Amino acid sequence: MKNPVKKVAAIHDLSGFGRASLTSIIPILSYMGIQVCPFPTAVLSTHTGGFKDFSFVDLTDSMEDYMNHWKKENIEFDCIYSGFLGSxxxxxxxxxxxxxxxxxxxxxxxxxxxxxxxKFYSTIDENMVHKMKNLIKKADIITPNLTEATYLLGQKYTKDIEEEKVKKMLVDLSNIGPKIVVITSIPNIHISDNIDVFAYDRDDHKFWKIGCKYIPADFPGTGDMFTSVFIGSLLNGDSLPIALDRSVKFINIGIRESFGFTYPRREGILLEKVLNTLNMPIINSNYELLE
Incomplete structure (x- = not known):
C-alpha cells in the first residue's frame, strides 16, 4: 500500500536550543508535506556553533535497538537522511x-x-573523516560544504578555488559512490560578494551552479536547512537544478530576513518568519548549466 505522505528517516542530533539539525529539519520537511521520522544520534542542550560548555548525550548505545524496532515494524522510507553524528x-x-x-x-x-x-567542529576529529568516507560510498546524494569536501578528498582547504577545480572535486567525490554531489559555501573568486553552490549528476554528466549575494553574517544551522529544502524539493518532484535553486533562495531569504533584526546570531536564522516562503513558485531561476 502506497503511503499518501512520503517519509524521511532523519538521522541527526537534537539540540534543545538553537535552530539546527532536527529542530530545523522537522518543521521544514513537515511544511513541505513530508513526514519526518527522527532517529536521534545525540541530544545536546544547545547546538555546537557559538555555545560553550553544552551538555552532550551520545546515543550510540541505543541506536541499534531503535533501528531494529523500526525494521521489526516493517516501516519503509522514501529517503534516508543522515547528518551530524555523535561518535x-x-x-x-x-x-x-x-x-x-x-x-x-x-x-x-x-x-x-x-x-x-x-576547521573541524568541536566534537569532530580525523577518525570521523575516515568513517564518513565509508558512509558516503553508500549514498545516492551527498551535500558537503567546501570544508567537508576537502576533508573527504584529503585536500587542503582554500577559499581561492577555480571552477575547474570544483568540477574535479565533484567528480572525484562521485567516484567514491554518490550519483549526485552538491558542494555548498564556495566563494566566487571572480565576484567578491557572491557565494556559489555547485552540483554534479553522474548519470547525465551535468554540472550545475547557482550563486547568490554574500551577506556578512554567520548563522549556524543553514547547512541543515539547505539540505532539508533540497531533499523536500526532490521528493516533491522538482528537478535537480530547481531543487538547488529553491534551497539557495530559501537560505538567502532567511539570512536577509534575520540580518535586519538584533538578536544573537548563534540562535540561527529566524526560521519561523520564513517557512511560508517555501510555497513561493520559482520565478527567474538562477541556476547555470556548466560546460
Missing part, C-alpha cells in the same frame, strides 16, 4: 541502517557534517 561508531550503525532499509525506490542522502571555514 565515529555511529557511521557503522548508519551503514547497517542503509542495508536494512534501502530499496529500489528510495534515496540515501548524507550530509557529512564535520566542519566549516577550514
Amino acid at each position: 565515529p561508531e555511529q557511521a557503522d550503525i548508519i551503514l547497517d541502517f542503509v542495508k536494512k532499509f534501502k530499496n529500489n525506490s528510495n534515496i540515501v542522502v548524507v550530509d557529512p557534517v564535520m566542519g566549516d571555514d577550514g
Whole structure:
C-alpha cells in the first residue's frame, strides 16, 4: 500500500536550543508535506556553533535497538537522511541502517557534517573523516560544504578555488559512490560578494551552479536547512537544478530576513518568519548549466 505522505528517516542530533539539525529539519520537511521520522544520534542542550560548555548525550548505545524496532515494524522510507553524528561508531550503525532499509525506490542522502571555514567542529576529529568516507560510498546524494569536501578528498582547504577545480572535486567525490554531489559555501573568486553552490549528476554528466549575494553574517544551522529544502524539493518532484535553486533562495531569504533584526546570531536564522516562503513558485531561476 502506497503511503499518501512520503517519509524521511532523519538521522541527526537534537539540540534543545538553537535552530539546527532536527529542530530545523522537522518543521521544514513537515511544511513541505513530508513526514519526518527522527532517529536521534545525540541530544545536546544547545547546538555546537557559538555555545560553550553544552551538555552532550551520545546515543550510540541505543541506536541499534531503535533501528531494529523500526525494521521489526516493517516501516519503509522514501529517503534516508543522515547528518551530524555523535561518535565515529555511529557511521557503522548508519551503514547497517542503509542495508536494512534501502530499496529500489528510495534515496540515501548524507550530509557529512564535520566542519566549516577550514576547521573541524568541536566534537569532530580525523577518525570521523575516515568513517564518513565509508558512509558516503553508500549514498545516492551527498551535500558537503567546501570544508567537508576537502576533508573527504584529503585536500587542503582554500577559499581561492577555480571552477575547474570544483568540477574535479565533484567528480572525484562521485567516484567514491554518490550519483549526485552538491558542494555548498564556495566563494566566487571572480565576484567578491557572491557565494556559489555547485552540483554534479553522474548519470547525465551535468554540472550545475547557482550563486547568490554574500551577506556578512554567520548563522549556524543553514547547512541543515539547505539540505532539508533540497531533499523536500526532490521528493516533491522538482528537478535537480530547481531543487538547488529553491534551497539557495530559501537560505538567502532567511539570512536577509534575520540580518535586519538584533538578536544573537548563534540562535540561527529566524526560521519561523520564513517557512511560508517555501510555497513561493520559482520565478527567474538562477541556476547555470556548466560546460
